[in-house]
Each structure stands twice: as structure tokens, then as C-alpha cells.
Amino acid sequence: MFRRLVRPALAFLGLAMLAPVPAPAAEKVLKAVVHADLKILDPTWNTTYITNRYGYVVYDTLFAFNSKFEPKPQMVDKWTVSPDQLAWTFTLRSGLKFHDGAPVTAADCVASLKRWMVRDPMGQLLSARLVELTAVDAATFQMKLKEPYGLMLETLGRPGVPSFVYPEKIASGPINEQIVASIGSGPFMMKRDQWRPGSKVVYVKNPDYVPRAEPPDFMSGGKIPKLDRLEWHYIPDANTAMSALMTGEVDYYELPPMDFIALFKDNPDIGTMVVDPVGVQQLIRPNASFPPFDNFKARQALLHLASQDDYNAAVVGNPDLHMKFCGAYFMCGSDNDTNVGAILKPDLAKAKALLAEAGYKGERIVVLLPTDRPQYAATVTVMVEKLRAIGVKVDLQAADWSTISIRRAKKDPIDKGGWHLFVTGHGGADASTPVSNFWFNSNCDKANAGWACDPVLHRLTVAWANEPDRAKRHAMIPAIQTRAYESVPYVPTGQFYQPVAFRKNVTGILAAGMPVYWNIDKK
């Protein structure tokens, strides 16, 4: 009845007749819904994921990881290292060009690396050993070191703060001034005049891009731009984004909420794929500067609140998309994956006893609850329920993520805005080593918010970083992890996989650890 009346009425208004006209096939346009709004165009100065991914679209790197997390050359053609491990020489591939047509030179690389070293924690390690970094000729540059540095190529290739190459005149600006230009040598070029902050970023194919000959493997290999035009759409409402994907208004959805994945299973037009084989680790971070969590025992109590399954069920839901159990601090599936020393068993009585041993007597425990990060909020919700079950007096303080980021960084006493616990997440190659795992750092006051403090653990990680031999480094992991489960810099609450969703006419999506847009084609 309703349909019979409404449809002709709409037809009359001319709405139904204006069915969407398919775009002309001549130009391949991919409309992707990205997870956040691109706000900052300087991927060295700013490490938010969206800016990082922008960097990989527009810029290129010297080295890049393959799927085994081995650094492989990207812009670099050949390199040599002296027998004493103190002099490194790198030669660029020929034919590399910036988007403005200028050739990429060794001088550009030197200026970019100098800027990047200030910012990147591993770059700082390198910088501390550096004697000089100079361009030898147009295509060759050289690094001279005081002492050997075993992680040189890992450092240059790591995806956290990548060593993107900017034109020299841009890279030589001060590090505290963000780069606002967008002149890279990567597979796509940004169309600045079509950028609509808060809504849309437009890129076009870089016709001069010279991809490597090797097939693409993770972030390494040939980065061939197959699309003529790439549009990033920012649609904050997940339902709207979902509907847009289902009706074909967009082609690709970077971060569909986990629960929707099941919905796609029976949909003939839509596929899903996990592009990050390592996944995301969520964690509970205690504040080690105040009682009770200045005591190892109180931190150990947090290991016994709930099982990873409990957390994952709330965070992820779909059991196909999370690990059954992952006790590895440095990510299951990574090079440093081991369950040695892992103690993560729900045992509320034990948790209660450990807290009591740590001297907890029913004081207020401040937990920060992010209102705009549903996955973190889910972990917090499970944790708080268990804490209350063992008689902890929880003061749950809700705020948006930005406020929490500021609050957690302050070491204020509890009654002056301080905190005890919060939840965050990280993943990929960054979380996979003792040095680059940001929350693992147990260097007391120099550690990040939470100030995990364990000189023993810190010594172990420094020794790991100083070891040039990969196999020997590998053998050091069990001891590090066993110690970590005693001092508990954080509680790993589970590891899960975030798929992307796409229309089935989109092909060539790479499992590169993050959504990347080279090699993607559209039929």
C-alpha cells in the first residue's frame, strides 16, 4: 500500500528517474573511506596513522619491510658497509623524480634523514652514533658512525616514523615547523586545490613514478600506481559509510566496525581482507608512579582480571578476527613471537590477594574511559567490571580521547587530575621489538605516560638493541618477556585483526600491514 502510493509520487517529483549515472570507464577512480580526517601533511613531524598513510601515498622511503619484517631497499639501489661496520654508503636508483619534476638527489636524502632523526626514537639511537652524514655525489650518500649500529636498515625501513624523502629545500626547514607542501616522489600526487579538509583528499597517479622491478611484498617491492585518481573520503558515521559502500557510492572502506564484517559474508558485491597480518594489540596501562601500581604485585594483579577471550569478545566479537590467546609482548606472528613467561589467567581471588599484598586498602582508583574510541572503551568496560568484582573502588572518568591524551601525560597526584589506569592499542612492526615498542619502555621517568619503571628490564632491552646479530637478538627475547611479566609495564589484553572492506570490482589490495593504495586496480 505504502509502496504503491509513494513510488509514483516520487517518480512524479522526478527523483526516481534520476538514477545514478555510472562514471565513464575511461578514468579509474577509487573512492576510499578512510578512518580519520587528514589534518596534517607532515608525516615526520606528526605520527598519527592518517598522516602516516598519507606519507606512503605521496612520498617514498629509502628502505621498506617485507612480510618477514626484513628491511629491503626501496629508493635505494645498492648499499655497502665497511668491515668495521662504521661506514655506510647508499646509492639511489636512477630515474627517481619529485612531483614537481626535479630529480631526487642524495642531498635531498641527507636533509630528510637529518630532519627525521630528530623525531624518530630509533633515529635518535642512530643519531647518537653518527659522526657525519654527507652526500658524496648526486646519487650517493654516506654515513659515518662512532660505533656499530646493528639496526641500521631496520631503522631506515621501519613504518612507525618512516624516513620519507622530501626535497632538500623543504626538509631543511626547522623540525618544529610542520611541512605544509606536498611534493614527494611517491606513486601518487596530491591535488591541493581539490582538498576539502574534513571531507575529501584527492590524489592522482604520478606518471613519472619508477617502481621497483620486484613484485610487491608487504611494504617493499614495486609500488605501481594503477588508479588514475584516488579519493579519500572521511565519513565519521559508520552506518553512513556502510550504506555508501553497499550502494556503491564508495569502493573501499578502511576501517569497517568489526561487527559489520559478518554482515558482508553473504553480500555478493562486497569482500573483506585483513591487510595487517600482525594485527593490533590492546593493552591496559597502569600508572607506575603512584600506589598501588608502583608495586609490581599490583600490576601483576591486573594480569588475572579476565581472559583475553573476555576482552576480545567485547572488543572484537567475531572469533575469526582475534587470536585465541597471545601472550607475546611483541605481537604474535612477529619475529619476536613467544609465549615464554606469559601468565595471563583469570583468577579473581589471586588478583585480590596480589592487590592486598601490594598494600591496596580500598582507595579510589581512577580509570580513564574514552568516549570516542569504542574498542578501548570496550576493554575498559570489561576491566572495570572485574575490578569492582574484587572490591576495588573504581572512579571511572569519561572524556574524549584528546582530553585523555593530555591527562595521561601529566604526572599529577590522583586528587589533582592524576590517573591510575587507561587502555590503548598499537600494532604492526612497531610493537614487534623491545626497542620500538613504545609502551614497553621501562626507563622510569623517561618512559611514556605511565612511567613504567624497571631498571632490570630496561637494561635487558638496551642490551638487545646493542646486539648487531639478528639470531642472538632473537635468543634474548624469552628472558626479556619473562622479566616483563614480573614488572608488567602493561597488560596485553589481546591481539586482533582489522579487515578492510571493498566492492568486488576492486582488485590488487595488498597485505602491507596497513591500507596502501599502490597496486590496487578497479574493474
Place this chain on the structure above:
Amino acid sequence: MAGFILRRLLSTIPVMLVVAIVVFLLLHLSPGDPAAIIAGDNATDADIEAVRATLGLDKPLLTQFFLWLGALLHGDLGASVFNKIPVWELITQRLEPTLSLAAVTMVFAIAIAIPLGVIAAWKAGTWIDHLIMGIAVLSFSAPVFLIGYGLVYRFARTWRMLPVQGYTPFAEDFSEWWRHLVLPAIALGLVFAALLARMTRSTMLDVLNEDYIRTARAKGLAPPAVLIRHALSNAAVPIVTTIGLGIALLIGGVVVTESVFAIPGIGRLTIEAVTQRDYPVIQGVILIASLVYVLINLAIDVAYAFLDPRIRY
């Protein structure tokens, strides 16, 4: 008349000053600031402190206020702390979608509300009146986002008649522009139409009870003629007032509607700026939105003076 307009214009200055002070204090007395967001999820304390210094957020509050006000008087709203794009440019980029949505909504609401209100008043007390007013109070009570999701589900997802989300500029493609606005305008317009229909009905009732209307009716003038020529023209002033007051309601609704339909307008700009603590943008947008509101109401005041010769200032 010119003196009156001038006086009213001058009176907007203290109003805008109040707005400026309120907005500034609101932001700068709050705990969060943009430095942490700029620095990224995994930034250290030192990183955040460095960013804060480059933004000038470490200066005393009063200094920050006068710096901002001084720039403002030169017409400089500042630039986004994130992408460094001038606030004015961000606003003008977002202006067209919002104005289009507001205009289409307004036209839609007026087009259905005034006839319905007039009919309800004419048939006051009958079932027609009750039906119209019942629908009005219903749509007045329904949350905009529920209507929005319902419309999307039916018209866009199930029937695929209209797009789910987004916006196409007017100049680029008129029919796409129109298709993208239909659903949001209905979702938003129902509330506004309900308000307007109620107001039209009650002012029409007042007017219909006036002696000259009774006389006109008694003389046997055809009902439509009485309604439109005599009654509606006399009810115009209060109806225009309602439209003016409704602007505030509309602005509120636009914020929610833009977020449901992913329309890149002023409302979404503000919400994003607020969650990211992008002070210059929040200040700029609220200031401009308030100015628009003040100016529209000024225009309505002036319109009175023309519409109703009894009003003299």
C-alpha cells in the same frame, strides 16, 4: 528609518563582544588543548610541550585573548592549528553545503507548513485540524537522527532512489546537488515545518477572529480569498518572526543532520574542530554563526518596519 537601522547595527557590537568573550573563555578554561592531538597518539610529554609552545598556548590567558581580539578586528580569524588553512577559507569551503541544506529545508518547510497551518486554522476544531496538528506535534517530537536513518534505510538502501550521503556542489551538477539534499532536507525540515505550522495556525486564528474578517466572510467573499488576501497577509509578521527564531533551531538541526548524511558543512566543521580542540576554527565558526543569526534577526526587525506600518521606532 536610516537612523533606526544604524542604531540596530550599532547594538550588534556589544552582542558580538559578549559572544567573543564567552567563546574565548569557554575554550581556554577547559582542560584539553590541541597540542596533544597534533603530537599524535604515541607522543611523549616533551613533544606535546614543544607543540604547545609553537602554538602560543603557553602565553598568559589575557595576552592570548587580546592577541586574538586584535587580529579579529583586522578581520583575521586565524588559521587551523592542524592544517594551517585560514579559518575564513575553511568556513567559505563549507558554506555552500550548509546554506544549500538550510535553504532547501526552509523552502520545503514553508511550502508544506503554511498551507497546512492555514487549513488547520480554517477548519479549527474539526478532524482535519486535529489530524494536521497531531502530525505536527509528532514530527516535532521525533529526533532528527531517527528520521534520518529511517529515510536512508528506505529510500537509499532498499530502493536505491537517492544517495546515502555526501554532497555535490550546485555548479558541478544540479540534479546531483538536488538528489543529495532531498533526504536531509526532509529529515531536518519536518521539525521546522511542525513549528511553523503550529505558529501559522495560531496567528491565523487570531486574525480570523478580527472584525474585518468576520465582515468579509459575512459579505460572502469566497473562503480562499478571505484566507489569503485578508488573513494571511495580516498574519505575515508573526510568521516571519517564527521563521527568524527558527533559524536557531535550524542551525542546531543542521549539525546533527550533516553528521548523519556526511555533508561537509559548517556543522561538521564545528564538531570536528571541537573534538580536536582546534581553537581558531571553533572560535571562528561560532562567531560567524552568531553573526549570521544576529544579522538575520536584524533584517527581520527591519522587515517589520516595512511590513507593519504600526511599528515605529
Place this chain on the structure above:
Amino acid sequence: MTTFLRRYPRVVIGGVLLTVLVLLSLFAPCIAPYDPIKLNVAHRLRPPSAEHWFGTDAYGRDVLSRTLWGGQISLTIAVCVSIASTILGTFTGLIAGYFRLMDKIVMRIMDGLMAIPGILLAVAMLSLSKASVQTVVIAITIPEIPRVVRLVRAVVLSLREQTFVEGAVTVGTRAPAIMFRHILPNALTPIVVQATYIAASAVLIEAYLGFLGVGTPPEVPSWGNIIAEGRNFIMLAIWAVLFPGLFLGTMVLAINILGDGIRDMLDPRIAKRL
């Protein structure tokens, strides 16, 4: 009773609807079948069934229980906003209307507040302060105050000229006495009607703020944040949004109908022609 029903059907319909909703919310602790914040992730996103009449949400919480408890919060917010803005607005309005000197200053400030779009002001206030029921009340109240002030001031201005007020002034009655004894009682009808409309809009605005992600904290279920949490799952579990949405809409509807009814009842001039 029947004559009352026939004469003021809206008061009765609105009143009954509202009473039912208020009772359901008040007795939520007794009638809600489950703990509204108790998680049961094994039972997440279950459709309505005999066990969970309104289904469960993304954390496996019972939507019926949450909706009933949420009513308490939404009602509390509505009542607090309505009372706070009416009292503050009436007081300010009386002063502005009575004292010529204050009028200019107060009204400019009110114009300023009124010029800022209410939702934007509330969103800004909330996202910048700690989320709690109190802050939500404050954030909704402040934009509502100027409307009450304008209304009261207009009534005061018209009453000031009336003979009984002028009489009292000549006899030397003190200003507070004139305001509260002579002017306020006569201004009560429009204020009460306005207060009900404010309550209705407060319920809606609370929901909008929740929708925009800046409402009451997530562990306090209000209709706004139940809907806000549920909307991410609207395609999988429409019940988690639909039922609280229906309660919300019915509540606003009931208050609006009641407000119309009270207006007609207290203002016979309008009532007569219906």
C-alpha cells in the same frame, strides 16, 4: 472527570502518557529485569526475545533495563534543566524588566548568549569539560535561559504599566514585594507553559548531545547515550536504538501535548476558540 477529559483532552492524554513513563522510570530498580550496566558479552546483539524483551546491546546488556533506567537520567536532566532555566531566567527577567538601568546590560548579554547556536554552545561546553549529568544539565540550561528572560521581561514590561502595579508603586511598596507579590503571579501562566516546552526540548537536546558523542558518560545510561552507543550497530541491532528512541519520542510528545493542554487550560482566551 469526563467533562474535564472532554474540555481538556490534551492535559489528560499528555498527563497520562507522561505519568506512565515517569512511573516506569522511577520504578526501574524494581521492574527492570536485569542490571543495566551488567555486561554479558556472550549474549551481545541478541534480538528481542522472551528473555530480553527489547534485545541486548553490543556489550550484551539488556536494552529494556537500560531504557527504563535511562528514563531516570533523561527525566532528571529534563526536570533540572526546566527548573534551573526557569528560575534563573525568571529572576533575571524580573530584574531586567523592572529596573531600567539593568535592562540594557542584561539584555545585551542575553542577546549575546542567544546569538550563539545552542547546540554548538552545549557541544563546546561538554566536550571541554568532564562529562557528567551535572555538566550536561548546565550545558543545556545556559542556552535556554535567554528565552525565559525575554519572555518574563516582556510580561513585566506590559504589567508595569497596569494600574495595580502603578498603584503599588505610588503607595511606596518596595521593589521585591511588587515583583514577587504583584507581577510574578500574573506572569506565571506563560512561564509554566514555557517550562514544559523547555523540558521537552531538554530531552531532545540530551539525545542530540549523546548522538554527537558529548553527552552523559557512557556508564550512566540515558536515552541519549543508549541511542548513541546503539547507532553504530543500527544495521545489526535496530532494537538497541528503536526502543529507547520510541521512549524518547513518546516522552517528548507527552510533554508537548501536556504543554499545549496547560496553555489552553490556563489561557481561556485561546481555549475558548477550540
